[in-house]
Amino acid sequence: MIKENVLKVLLIGLLISVSANAATVFNNTAGDNDFNNAANWDNGLPVKGGGHDGVINADATMTASHEMVTAIDWHLVINATVNTGANELQLRSGSKGTNPIGTPGDLIVGDNATGVFNVDNGGTLDIAGIGADLIIGQNGGTGTVNFLSGSSSSLSKTIEILNGSLNYASDVNGLGHLGDELVVGNNGILSMGINADTDTHFVFGNRFDLELATDSTLKLNFTGSASIGDSWTLMQTISSFNGVVDSSVDAGDGTGVFGNLIVNGLTDDQQIQLIYNAPVAGDDGSLVATVVPEPATLALLGLGSLISLKRRRKN
DSSP: OHHHHHHHHHHHHHHHHHHHTOEEEEOOTTSSOBTTOGGGBTTOOOOTTOOOEEEEOSOEEOSSOEEOOSSSOOOEEEOSEEEOOSOEEEEEEOSOOOOTTOSTTOEEEEESSEEEEEEOTTOEEEEEETTOEEEEEETTOEEEEEEOTTOEEEEOSEEEEEEEEEEEOTTOEEOSOOOSEEEEEEEEEEEEEEETTTTEEOOEEEEEEEEEOTTOEEEEEEESOOOTTOEEEEEEEEEEEESSOSOSTTTTOOOSSOSEEEEESOOTTEEEEEEEEOOBTTBOEEEEEEEEEOHHHHHHHHHHHHHHHHHHHHO
């Protein structure tokens, strides 16, 4: 009888453990696409202390701000399109757990599927805590995260752009600063807007490692009128420039330099030169973009000087 009671207790404990690790899935059951409507989730909203991963499999829009977790190892996985509206999505985590989806408190956009997360005008994405990361595109999935005009970004730990893109408008508010790693894999794109007229753009920084795979891509989208010699610091307080170290995808690949640079919005006679300022003697590194003449323009300028010189000699 005692053994039987012990067995029952063990079974009950096992069931509780299995239940606690179950995901709550957003399938838009109520049909209103409301992220905050618990009826759209098969196991209720993923909330602070709720003990569930959140998996979004249908398009959703937030109608209120939402705090997901604190000090427990649960994640939010987006495999559809989610819009914040003018609301804040906040994820927090504690020490690392053993959940197979990822590290604690992660926002994973595109896990073996396609996911899109739009931080709208007035909206905020706030991720912080031990191991609380933003992961874009994993396990064969593709992810896109868009910080749209007037939104706010507070990403305090690691960003991994593995298969997809992270896109910043020029006027995104930086409320928090990256403190661990920024990883851009071979299939990753980091896209940044720069308003040359108002000199506004988002800046990454708070002593982080920049890890770039061989075929990583940086895309710069200019508005306004840039001039030769204009310069913008895209990233500051960089601790090191490396190949990929802190991701299982593309691990060991790269040298800490973007493999591809795509520039939109400059005139035909302009191009961008990226300057990688490595940390020296305790000074943090930085990544700077400078407008320089396009090579053909330099050649024409040189030719013009020669013609001018010849004319002077004839005179």
